[in-house]
Amino acid sequence: MDAALEFDTSHIRLQDRPLIVCDVDDVVLHFFAPFLTFLDGEGHEFLPRSFRLTGNIVSKLNGTALEEKDVHRLIDTFFEAQERWQTPFDRVVDTLGDFSRDADIVFLTAMPPQFWAQRRRLLDRLGLAYPLLASLQPKGPIVRSLHAERALPVAFVDDMAHNLHSVSEHVPDCLLINLKPDSIVHRMAPSAPAGISEANEWSQAAPLLRAHIIR
Incomplete structure (x- = not known):
């Protein structure tokens, strides 16, 4: 069965505007x-x-x-x-706050769903009160389910190549950004597919998102 049919996103209500789907661990919060x-x-x-x-x-x-x-x-x-334990990346709170004026933001975290409440409390305390989905399923079908067939810009930010590849397969028009910290484990991580934008911090990712979202 298609993972998009197994994971319910119907409770996420999007407005008629662009969508930014963002990973959490080592993208928004240090992991x-x-x-x-x-x-x-x-x-x-x-x-x-x-x-x-x-x-x-x-x-x-x-x-x-x-x-x-x-x-x-x-x-x-x-x-x-x-x-x-977990703290936010530099500039992420202000950057996403700026984008939230023009786009919907949804967090899609690859984390066991039983820890959703802890993450929700942490994000809320940090001023990151955007909708949160926690799933260990492939991210591509979930992003496709969220965005559906809307003729609006969509972007996806993640630190892992396999998640970016999954979204590229299921949402071809999506802007993909490989945002990852310079950690010992990320230096050994598989490279993102060719043509995907790369960033090490939000100050580098923000202009890429802005050019895609604000047209």
Whole structure:
């Protein structure tokens, strides 16, 4: 079954104006840097050997790599406590606030849905009170479901190549921006497909969005 049919976006009410769909972790909120600090407090560390968490998170006590189930447990524990750990990227609050005058903004976060409430509270506290979708499903069908067949500009901002590729397949006219921090894990990440705009911070992404959204 098409993932767009499995994930309900009908509760998101868009106005008759452009749409910006934006990832959250390491795009709006810092994820990897605070996660490393969290791991240290749990007695673990990340070894930058490849673009994977499983196999590269090891015990500081004996150097043993954690099993996949234990890595997932740590990530879940981090998301449970995200309100104490995650902070916004520079200029993201003001930048999205400026765009919200001309476009609808929807957050689409690749996070287990059971942590939606914690993320909602954190974003609201930071002044980022835009609609939030939390799903581990492919993002392309979700963005297609959101935008539907509207003849209006749409843009998608994410730090991961596979999410950008998914949206490119399902929403061909979408502006894609690969916005990612200069972290040890992102340096090992797969490159985004050719032709996708790249940015390391919101001051670089904003002009790209402005040129596409405001025509």
